[in-house]
Amino acid sequence: MNSREPEGASCGLPHELPEKILLAHGGGGRLMQQLIRGAFSENFHNSYLSTEHDSAVLPAPSGRLAFTTDTYVVKPIFFPGGDIGRLSVFGTVNDLAMSGARPLYLSTGMILEEGFPLESLQRIARSMREAADLCGVQIVTGDTKVVEHGKGDGIFINTAGVGVIEHSLNIQPSSLAEGDAVLLTGDLGRHGIAIMAAREGLEFETTIESDCAPLAAMVLDLLDACVELHCLRDLTRGGLASALNEIAAKASRAIVIEEMQIPVRTEVRGACEMLGLDPLYVANEGRMVAILPAKEASRALEILRRHESGKEAVLIGKVEAKPASRVVLRNAIGVTRYLDLLSGEQMPRIC
Amino acid sequence: MNSREPEGASCGLPHELPEKILLAHGGGGRLMQQLIRGAFSENFHNSYLSTEHDSAVLPAPSGRLAFTTDTYVVKPIFFPGGDIGRLSVFGTVNDLAMSGARPLYLSTGMILEEGFPLESLQRIARSMREAADLCGVQIVTGDTKVVEHGKGDGIFINTAGVGVIEHSLNIQPSSLAEGDAVLLTGDLGRHGIAIMAAREGLEFETTIESDCAPLAAMVLDLLDACVELHCLRDLTRGGLASALNEIAAKASRAIVIEEMQIPVRTEVRGACEMLGLDPLYVANEGRMVAILPAKEASRALEILRRHESGKEAVLIGKVEAKPASRVVLRNAIGVTRYLDLLSGEQMPRIC
Numbered sequence: 001m002n003s004r005e006p007e008g009a010s011c012g013l014p015h016e017l018p019e020k021i022l023l024a025h026g027g028g029g030r031l032m033q034q035l036i037r038g039a040f041s042e043n044f045h046n047s048y049l050s051t052e053h054d055s056a057v058l059p060a061p062s063g064r065l066a067f068t069t070d071t072y073v074v075k076p077i078f079f080p081g082g083d084i085g086r087l088s089v090f091g092t093v094n095d096l097a098m099s100g101a102r103p104l105y106l107s108t109g110m111i112l113e114e115g116f117p118l119e120s121l122q123r124i125a126r127s128m129r130e131a132a133d134l135c136g137v138q139i140v141t142g143d144t145k146v147v148e149h150g151k152g153d154g155i156f157i158n159t160a161g162v163g164v165i166e167h168s169l170n171i172q173p174s175s176l177a178e179g180d181a182v183l184l185t186g187d188l189g190r191h192g193i194a195i196m197a198a199r200e201g202l203e204f205e206t207t208i209e210s211d212c213a214p215l216a217a218m219v220l221d222l223l224d225a226c227v228e229l230h231c232l233r234d235l236t237r238g239g240l241a242s243a244l245n246e247i248a249a250k251a252s253r254a255i256v257i258e259e260m261q262i263p264v265r266t267e268v269r270g271a272c273e274m275l276g277l278d279p280l281y282v283a284n285e286g287r288m289v290a291i292l293p294a295k296e297a298s299r300a301l302e303i304l305r306r307h308e309s310g311k312e313a314v315l316i317g318k319v320e321a322k323p324a325s326r327v328v329l330r331n332a333i334g335v336t337r338y339l340d341l342l343s344g345e346q347m348p349r350i351c
Numbered sequence: 352m353n354s355r356e357p358e359g360a361s362c363g364l365p366h367e368l369p370e371k372i373l374l375a376h377g378g379g380g381r382l383m384q385q386l387i388r389g390a391f392s393e394n395f396h397n398s399y400l401s402t403e404h405d406s407a408v409l410p411a412p413s414g415r416l417a418f419t420t421d422t423y424v425v426k427p428i429f430f431p432g433g434d435i436g437r438l439s440v441f442g443t444v445n446d447l448a449m450s451g452a453r454p455l456y457l458s459t460g461m462i463l464e465e466g467f468p469l470e471s472l473q474r475i476a477r478s479m480r481e482a483a484d485l486c487g488v489q490i491v492t493g494d495t496k497v498v499e500h501g502k503g504d505g506i507f508i509n510t511a512g513v514g515v516i517e518h519s520l521n522i523q524p525s526s527l528a529e530g531d532a533v534l535l536t537g538d539l540g541r542h543g544i545a546i547m548a549a550r551e552g553l554e555f556e557t558t559i560e561s562d563c564a565p566l567a568a569m570v571l572d573l574l575d576a577c578v579e580l581h582c583l584r585d586l587t588r589g590g591l592a593s594a595l596n597e598i599a600a601k602a603s604r605a606i607v608i609e610e611m612q613i614p615v616r617t618e619v620r621g622a623c624e625m626l627g628l629d630p631l632y633v634a635n636e637g638r639m640v641a642i643l644p645a646k647e648a649s650r651a652l653e654i655l656r657r658h659e660s661g662k663e664a665v666l667i668g669k670v671e672a673k674p675a676s677r678v679v680l681r682n683a684i685g686v687t688r689y690l691d692l693l694s695g696e697q698m699p700r701i702c
Contacts, residue, residue, distance in 0.1 A: 028588030237379030
């Protein structure tokens with residue numbers, strides 16, 4: 001037996017989990033098994049997940065695969081409208097949906113800081129389970145590491161996702177065509193402002209809640225209705241402006257949008273002014289743009305508006321040939337300016 | 352334009368990357384694109400990877416899927432015989448191989464601490480590329496986050512992996528049968544001791560190098576030869592003893608192993624004595640046990656020994672009915688004792 005092992009290791013440990021995460025919870029031993037049972041097993045259970053297997057074995061999918069990953073380091077971990085767990089499920093599900101995939105499976109890799117409250121971990125695990133149930137995905141495999149106090153920041157969560165593509169469209173920037181319509185599924189900036197307000201202790205008349213929501217059901221409904229989608233993009237870090245810039249650059253087309261058409265709530269606009277932020281660059285976690293042939297636009301808007309997070313879906317602009325690779329914003333009186341890619345970080349650790 | 356944006360953001364930035372990671376590198380803007388180009392693009396390039404897409408789109412696989420994830424927080428990040436990048440590829444490839452899958456695709460999610468040297472990031476990315484090439488897997492999707500100085504520890508890497516299962520075996524603990532042979536692919540303890548020595552500044556007569564290696568080729572050769580594999584397990588955190596305990600418990604069988612058959616190098620044994628560690632509990636990163644019908648053992652050993660990391664493969668024990676769920680170690684003079692699961696962590700941040 002090992003001299004570093006705490007007393008009592010081989011003669012049974014107390015069944016109660018300690019209130020805070022210990023370094024030993026990451027060691028692959030008995031304490032780790034207790035942590036998995038105490039924090040994860042009640043929330044993450046399905047026929048594929050086996051916490052004591054090296055990988056999940058899943059049925060052969062019936063189409064091309066979509067595969068994506070995202071790491072969540074949001075601060076604070078609990079915020080109005082969501083938490084890091086909910087975000088880590090919706091965010092990765094949304095990335096899968098943006099290639100037109102049906103999201104199926106998630107993995108979760110957690111880095112816990114020594115001393116992190118067990119109660120918070122359990123709350124996050126519950127939140128992940130509820131979010132996964134809402135999206136119809138299963139968390140099938142996971143891993144937990146613990147780092148020393150001061151070498152992490154409470155909890156970081158990576159989720160990777162696998163989905164199946166059941167259609168033959170290539171939903172990507174290179175599919176853009178001149179004259180395509182650019183649709184936006186709702187108002188901008190709530191996630192970023194909710195996080196900033198929570199972090200800075202700002203108080204507004206009404207609490208601004210994150211827009212954090214899953215987008216896959218909307219996308220699958222568009223596909224079921226055979227809407228010819230050219231490109232989809234969720235508007236996370238860098239907001240609408242960054243997403244459109246990336247698409248325009250990859251497609252070598254111009255995207256021209258109308259400022260007046262872009263919904264931004266009054267309280268978000270006010271907070272942005274106070275914080276010196278432009279809502280077009282602020283992060284969202286439940287918004288996307290859909291780019292598709294103009295003749296499909298009204299049918300697509302009708303489908304999007306059937307969904308809670310697409311109720312305010314709107315046509316905001318179109319694809320043009322020139323100026324290639326640029327995004328142009330036209331204001332109420334017809335004056336245009338380029339919307340550029342920001343240099344760096346306007347809001348660190350927003351997701 | 353945003354008031355927090357640094358000067359010069361929209362009129363072109365210097366093309367040189369700074370020597371250290373900035374918080375702004377994680378912001379989804381222009382600096383992030385420069386980081387991706389400067390650190391990742393030259394190493395991670397294949398037909399599926401698009402750094403500006405939300406998910407990778409991959410061909411439909413021809414069998415069941417294996418899906419796994421692991422997060423790497425090893426300290427130090429460079430150690431004799433490997434580094435965190437190499438480990439993050441081999442470790443996840445090995446987890447896929449343990450279900451008998453052919454590893455195909457990896458995702459990578461990095462958490463960088465502000466101030467992390469760019470040169471180290473580039474070195475790690477090169478190492479990941481070389482490791483992926485060696486295993487025949489492709490890194491098809493990735494994500495990078497940056498946290499403030501003091502909220503991380505240089506670099507943490509998550510890799511998730513997808514593989515395809517091209518056979519109909521169920522390689523898992525419940526497939527164990529009484530009389531099965533337990534094979535071990537080589538000597539124990541080198542990874543853990545290499546890390547501990549590097550961390551503690553210990554010097555031995557010869558440098559002990561990590562055994563860090565990919566196991567998939569060995570497994571695929573066994574499968575190609577139609578060896579009837581019952582269970583595979585790589586021996587990472589918690590070493591041989593923990594892996595066998597987990598298997599015995601899930602299978603409700605006994606595993607009886609012979610101490611004399613277990614290869615441990617003299618210098619590893621010496622270091623373990625000095626550090627008060629038991630090599631049977633020390634982490635490995637290129638070792639596995641294979642459990643299979645006794646009649647298959649000699650054929651399987653012959654196949655394993657054709658591989659560099661299986662040259663010392665050996666029969667170490669067998670599966671018995673009782674004592675159910677326990678691991679029994681028999682020493683040179685026939686005295687037996689239970690090998691228990693350790694309580695917690697004998698070596699934090701070993702992988």
